[in-house]
Amino acid sequence: MISKNRKFNRRSLLRGAIHGSAVVMGLPILESFLNNNGTAFADGTELPPCFGSWFFGLGLTPGRWEPEVIGANYVLPEHIAALQPIREKLNIFSGLQIFLDGKVNQNHISGAQGQMTGIVTKSAADYDESFDAIIDKQFGANVRFRTLEVACDGNSSSGWTARGKNGKTPCQISPLELYRRIYGGGFIDPNRAEFTADPEVMVRHSVLSAVTDQRHKLMDTVSSDDRSRLDEYFTSLRDVEQKLAFELERPAPLPACSIPSISDEEIGTMVAQVQNTHKQFATLLSHALACGQTRIFHVTLGNAFSTLRLPGEPSAYHALTHEEPINPALGYQPKCKILGEQCMGFFVELLRAMDSIQEGEGTLLDRSIVYAFTDHGEARLHSMKNLPVFTVGSAGGRLKTGLHVAAEGDAATRVGFTIQKALGVVSNRWGSESNEVTTPFSEVLA
Amino acid sequence: MNFSFAQKIKLGLKASLVLAVGSLPFNLAAQTSVNEDQITFVRLTAQQYRNSIRDIFGESIEVNGNAASIGVREAGLMAVGGRRLSLSASEVESYEVLALDIASQVLSPKRRNTLIACRPQDENAIDNACAGEFISTVGLHLFRRPLSEAEIENYSAMARAATDSLGGFYVGLQAALVGMMVSPEFLFRIERSTPNPETPGTRRLDAWSRASRLSYFLWDTTPNPSLLAAAQSGDLMFEDGLNQQVEHMVASPRIEDGLRAFFSDMLAFDRFDTLDIDTTLYPKFTKNVEDEAREQTLRTISDHLLNQEADYRDLFDSRKTFLTPALAALYGVPIPIRQEMGGRVPWVPYEYPENHIRVGLLGQATFLSLFSHPGASSPTLRGKAVREHLLCQTIPPPPGDVDFSLVRDTDNLEFRTVRDRLSEHRDNPTCAGCHMLMDPIGLALEVFDASGVYRTVENGAPIDTSGEWLGQEYDDVRELARMLKEDPTLTSCLVQRAYSYGTAREPTRAEVQWLNTTHSQLRSEGMRWQELMQRISRNPDFYTVPEAAPKEN
DSSP states (O other), X not given: OOOOSOEEOXXXXXXXXXXXEEEEOOOOOOSOOOXXXXXXXXXXXXXXXXXXXXXXXXXXXXXXXXXXXXXXXXXXXXXXXXXXXXXXXXXXXEEEEOOOTTXXXXXXXXXXXXXXHSOOOSSTTOOOOOHHHHHHHHXXXXXXXXXXXXXXXXXXXXXXXXXXXXXXXXXXXXXXXXXXXXXXXXXXXXXXXXXXXXXXXXXXXXXXXHHHXXXXXXXXXXXXXXXXXXXXXHHHHHHHHHHHHHHTSOOOOOTTOOOOOOOOEEOOSBHHXXXXXXXXXXXXXXXXXXXXXXXXXEEESSOSSOOOBOTTOSSOHXXXXXXXXXXXXXXXXXXXXXXXXXXXXXXXXXXHHHHTSEETTEETGGGEEEEEEOSOSBGGGTBOSXXXXXXXXXXXXXXXXXXXXXXXXXXXXXXXXXXXXHTTOOOSOBSSGGGOBOOOOTTTBO | OOOOHHHHHHHGGGSXXXXXXXXXXXXXXXXXXXXXXXXXXXXXXXXXXXXXXXXXXXXXXXXXXXOOOOOOOBTTBHHHHGGGOOOOHHHHHHHHHHXXXXXXXHTSHHHHHHHOSOOOSOTTSOOHHXXXXXXXXXXXXXXXXXXXXXXXXXXXXXXXXXXXXXXXXXXXXXXXXXXXXXXXXXXXXXXXXXXXXXXXXXXXXXXXXXXXXXXXXXXXXOOOHHHHHHHHHTGGGSHHHHHHHHHHHHHSTTHHHHHHHHHHHHTTGGXXXXXXXXXXTSTTOOHHHHHHHXXXXXXXXXXXXXXXXXXXXXXXXXXXXXXXXXXXXXXXXXXXXXOOGGGOOOOEEEEOOTTOSOOTGGGSHHHHHHTEETTEEOHHHHHHHIIIIISOOOOOOOOSSOOOGGGGOTTOTTOOSHHHHHHHHHHSHHXXXXXXXXXXXXXXXXXXXXXXXXXXEETTEEOOOXXXXXXXXXXXXXXHHHHHHHOHHHHHHHHHHHHHHHHTSOOOHHHHHHHHHHHHHHHHHOXXXXXXXXXXXXXXXXXXXXXXXXXXX
């Protein structure tokens, strides 16, 4: 469920109950287990690639974020200068669009939907499988959490991911709850010497297995319309079953894994609140990746109609894009430009958190691809053209970086397709109608 | 007031319900309902989950948290959207953790003797008979139908395995209970249907599914023992038996739970979850006031429709409501302060003076804040809400390539009020079509700011609330409310929404005809809630399942 402006402290949440007995978790281990030998598992297997998607609403100020130089050696424009610390690991895509093919522009939805699912639907209520779910199938079930989704605006429905056609995946809105979910009951430190499988987890696992066995019986009687919904439920159930199975096995040591510390939270839509929430999520997610808990995450700064607000400003970001006059001297909407730059600042905080986790000679960010996307090229006009899109990280050398790709009105789905290709998804096409693509951006594929 | 299955379970084999289950040829019943039928399903809402747990295991069981979930509003209702949703892995994960917690409470030493009728011969070993009895009894309520022998055996096997692994009969029962609580049979309201012999080509719900639909519709909870007994006996499949149950349920105080759930959905109370009125700009609109505003609206509707048995239309210009001191301060009216023991919010019945500007539901902070921006009122959002949520009309999304910047240009002295600024939309032919539908309604409400506080000026300019509704001119929100309540669209929307809410789908063409007839009758007889509930619940079509139409993207 959703909450807002809530304040919690850690101790209030570090409690759970299993079978009636209270489980009080220890406070986070502050010391790091990092060393410089973390490029591979002990058996020499390469650390696997990770994928993250990051949504920021309302785009950027047109004409002020696109580098002049195409290809390598571009200079970051002032509007996105916040990305300078990860400049060498960044790709910028300009000139992309999402095609509506005659459908009504579901403002602030169709653009993001098209980029994540490859499909623009007639109704905003319809939503298809997002491409992180395709990547998830490629990655397989060797993690505790198939995916982790978070929203920084206190709205659990702000995300853009879905496992199928039966509803978007809800986001977690509380860093403390995410902390508890990852590091609470069931977390096994991969670097701990001793390991004993918990018999209670074994029982929970067997219970879910038995429930999963009901699948065939129900699938035989379900109406054709509801078959995929039921199937999706059982897929979810199997994911939880696999999560418990993961907790029953000794994990491979991961020297870069450490348990982060987080501070108190205050969920809300003011810039400072969103930034704090995002920063905590960035810390938790990057550590979850380093600890082998997940390989896929989704972060959304806010919902499609961004409610991000500047201090003392009565209108939220979305309202500002439509209502703030263009300053004749400057040629743009000043407050909107500031908010766009704030978003880039938040983005780089996530990337730096990932880049700060050293795994041998590289970093967690190096073995990942983070895909940043937005809903409109010019939010003021609900434009679907010239969408700002970024990728960061090379997934262990699978993607070239440091490039500015200037597309000429191509479908923005090409970026998602390129990422799928880089991460090993075998497919000749992705998307539908004019957003269907068959050719990745080969210039960035390694 | 509250029935408690916990007591029924305690009475176990002695109670009429359990006697009925015990003597029921439910293996046969279950086989016919499980094996031959077609199923559809609707996800339980968070509130329905809580209510069901409360009514099955008793009020002392705490439901510590919710599964984070996303609703989808379709045909104006989250209830209809619930028919297209599944459960994500994170939701199932949450439900499993919730089930563990609830099961540990139900089977804790202090509760097990109350909630379980039988005793194991040895608390450290499995007792198949007692486990089977527990599973079949609890399963009946969780699944809202009897379990088949095979199902009882499956859950008994879970209990045996857990007892063997962890040592302890009750630990084994916990495992079986968790299994039932994460089953789709509990987390979804599964509706089984059979071919309808009266109307070939359609399907009708079986008796157990009828009981569920009726119960979640009228009471927002799982079927009670009486309803299950009527399902088991088959009475629910016949007019007399159905009517008897409906009459009892509509007359029960529990009808208020159903009413609250319906209006929370219809009036888009899900927006409260993300409501973010800026307290620096509107200091009176604290979190407490927000909560009290929600309760004020539900309390007003409930009292009006149930206690007063008044006409739905009168909700829109009624001067009667309930207030707390904080709400009274927000609204700027005096109420007697009562000190109550135990820190309870002192609700006071209140009637605004005659000709007071604040009348009806549209004058309450709930509506006014839910359809505002964080720092400003919004005539467009408010007008759209009236059209969509109260009149069942659809406003298309705004087109692209429109410059809205004039709307907020408060620096322009020619455009000090939002009415002036919105005039650009009404003059722009691209915008005018929709804004002419929304803005006049919202402009009548401009005397209330984003938090619901009354005002007469904006940026120093007087606020003009006049407008026109269906060719009739009004000066302010009071006159608009009176015109609105006379509009048949208002009441037909209620009838249609209530029906869709109960079936969790849009009505078929044949059902629309029935709804139109019912609407006409109720408009002349009085648009009374209990009567509407009775008529819908007694309609045989209410328990049918239309053939699925092919879906388009």
